[in-house]
Amino acid sequence: MSFLTLSGINKSFGANTVVRDFDLAVEPGEFVSFLGPSGCGKTTVLRMIAGFETPSGGTIRVGGADVTALPASRRKIGMVFQAYALFPNMSVRDNVAFGLRIAGMTRAQIDARVAEMLDLIALGHLADRYPYQLSGGQQQRVALARALAPRPNLLLLDEPLSALDAQIRTSLRDDIRRIQRELGITTVFVTHDQEEALSISDRVVVMYKGRADQIGTPAQIYNHPTTRFVAGFVGKLNTFDARVAGADSLAFGGQEFSGLRRAGLNAGVPLTVALRPEALSLHRRPGDELSLPGRVQHSSFLGSVIRAQVEVAGQSVSIDMFNRADAKLPVAGAPTEVWFTRDDVLVLPEVSP
Known part of the structure; x- marks a missing residue:
């Protein structure tokens, strides 16, 4: 049974329809990337999954439950943004602990979980530093750890590598995939970078004008494009x-x-x-x-x-x-x-x- 299901999703802002008839079923533990140019609707779909936007039509199910109208705070979803979104006045340790404190965990539980997350991202030695003292790649690792600390059911990543230089992007995308596999968490990743999508994903959703133009494995998308847009956009x-x-x-x-x-x-x-x-x-x-x-x-x-x-x-x-x-x-x-x-x-x- 699919863990995340989007059925007949549409989204309009006034007279402008940005997502049309979008269907997708994501299996438990699967890593799926939304790939497409700016304005194709990929981030809008991600925001609807997160609960930051409400679909104009269609349903979203997570773990079999209809969450279409559920507030973002009740969806138990971890989110990593392009711009890190770390709290500048908090240390690395406190940033990772933030969601755990909101959840009402005890100090001992928080300390144990933060230590586990910092070990996962290999930044335990920087626990007392502040965001401004970290590189871009380190900040994004902290953002990932913060998103994963409360044990979300679903991880969403909105172009988390686009602000980084090429070498760091390659290293961090490998880390993201490694961590995702270790935890077995169902993940949706948004990117406009073909290499990222093809190298990191179980399946790729190529989006064009608000639609899923083709859905398939990286090899299927590259070797057997089914539309002119996919053929021209990928490779x-x-x-x-x-x-x-x-x-x-x-x-x-x-x-x-x-x-x-x-x-x-x-x-x-x-x-x-x-x-x-x-x-x-x-x-x-x-x-x-x-x-x-x-x-x-x-x-x-x-x-x-x-x-x-x-x-x-x-x-x-x-x-x-x-x-x-x-x-x-x-x-x-x-x-x-x-x-x-x-x-x-x-x-x-x-x-x-």
Whole structure:
């Protein structure tokens, strides 16, 4: 049975509808990320789960109980914000203890739980410091410990890493995932960062114009996008105008390829196909079946990756290849072949619903 269920959620502010027909079922202990651009409605959905906003329609259930109209203070939910929201006049220890004092726990219970939480975030040695004496990453760890201290049923994180630099973000997201797994707490994480969502989640909800455009595992979202928006938003794509050329073939890039026909496509109907840069190579690999002729425009050495731009049928195509010790940069102006497999070809619907 799902632990968190959102059914038919809608939210409007006046005449502006920001969340539409949103459905989601989150399993106990699952880590689900809402991914999307600014204004897509992801934070609004999170705030409705927390009880800070009331849905205009639909129901929210936590642990089987309808909490749609329940005040935030009675939902037993832990929340971590982008801006830390620590009390500046309280020490690390007192910040973590705040919710426990509100709950009426004894001093001994509070001390034991605070020590447990500080050990979990590895900041016990900083218990007597104040927020201004901590780095951004340390402050966010304290905010996480404070949210978890009262043993909430559900943990919500609203872009908690966006104010941090890249190295700290990577370290802290790994800590968040480790702690979430250790505690087994059901978690919803909001981010606009694709790498964060793909690396940290059991499932990803890609949001677009207030809707869940696609819900799936990180691999499903990346490798098998079901809408044009998801395909273009998650990762990089090379796209080609294409047409159905025969009973089992598609034509694009000036070539016709058999074995690519998808069910439900009628002859002559325009469509778009896409290829990920990392699916392509300038050298035929085992399994490569198809190729497009082209000419190298330029190439770049990026350490672990060599990135080439190749003109194919009048358009520029990006190709990412792993670097090797004996690798040579493709020479600008040289003719070449761009190799890939049939499974690498994504056929995209013309519009997102």
